[in-house]
Amino acid sequence: MRAERGLCEVLTEHGPARVLLQGAHHHGPEDTPTTGDWLAIIPATGADPALLDAILPRRTALARSSADGSSRGQVLAANVDTVVVTVSLAAPLRHTRTERLLALAWESGARPVVALTKADAQADPEAALADMRQVALGVDVILTSASLDQGTEALAAVVHGTVVLLGPSGAGKSTLGNRLLGQELLATGDVREADGKGRHTTAWRELLPLPGGGVLLDTPGLRSIGLTGSDEGLGRTFADVEALALECRFGDCEHRTEPGCAVLDAIAAGTLGERRLESYRKLLRETAWQASRTDAKARSARTARVKSTARQIRDMKKIPGNRFNRGDQ
Ligand SMILES: Nc1nc2c(ncn2[C@@H]2O[C@H](COP(=O)(O)OP(=O)(O)OP(=O)(O)O)[C@@H](O)[C@H]2O)c(=O)[nH]1
């Protein structure tokens, strides 16, 4: 359920228990339990406390790179199935931020869903919905309003397993979480303003059971998460741009002024928004920087691999009737 220095709280078949982390489990993120992990523990005997034996392999891992620049990211939550990217309609939409969170979700191995919150605060929520569907490709986008009691069931229908809510402060994550839980278990902005404690008072790590099955995972660390040093997640988020880029004449096309650039052609034709390309570039720069910081060699190897694959695909296409050009490659 939660891990603090040297100690973690777990749920066992007999209820909650405290487990001591031994020295061997303090080396890296893979050896440190995090919320959502499955652990093998050595039960307490007599005066001896329960001990951590092993962390089971993680199906998914939401991570951010460590602030000290060390090469391994900090895993903020393990085994998350659904990431609800929460976007408030009460403020101007900032798509790059949404795309960053979508990339992070794909990267983790979980399935993202977008929840548009505060639909009551929008003059034209349907237009915002249509807009978001262009940003969140291949992702369910659900319009919700806690004030109007809208969208909770639709959202509950598309989330499964272990669920986390990601989004900026004030987006309505806690409010939405309470709707999914069917109880006021998370402190929302109103409460925080009333008791004067300010933001981020949800300073616990918890797994809260959802009425339809699964759990809601709420950890404070997830509230300020950024991108980790890999761009697989970006590839999923910007599948439209990446597919076009494969059609560019030059394998290392930067889609700026190059002739035969399929990306620029699509922008000129109005089938790809310019903002989308800018966002893609910005996030690529971020991951490139993160990646070069964490593992420059792996990064350049990957870049070379992608380029040569793109080149091969293009070369094959130039040869009519090429056996590699039948659509099954
Ligand atoms: N009008 C309107 N306001 C809402 C809605 N949902 C949440 N709010 C308000 O938005 C504010 C922030 O909501 P929270 O749920 O606390 O937001 P949060 O994302 O959990 O914020 P942090 O804990 O700071 O990350 C509160 O004052 C809520 O009452 C909604 O559907 N409509």
Ligand SMILES: [Zn+2]
């Ligand atoms: Zn191009």
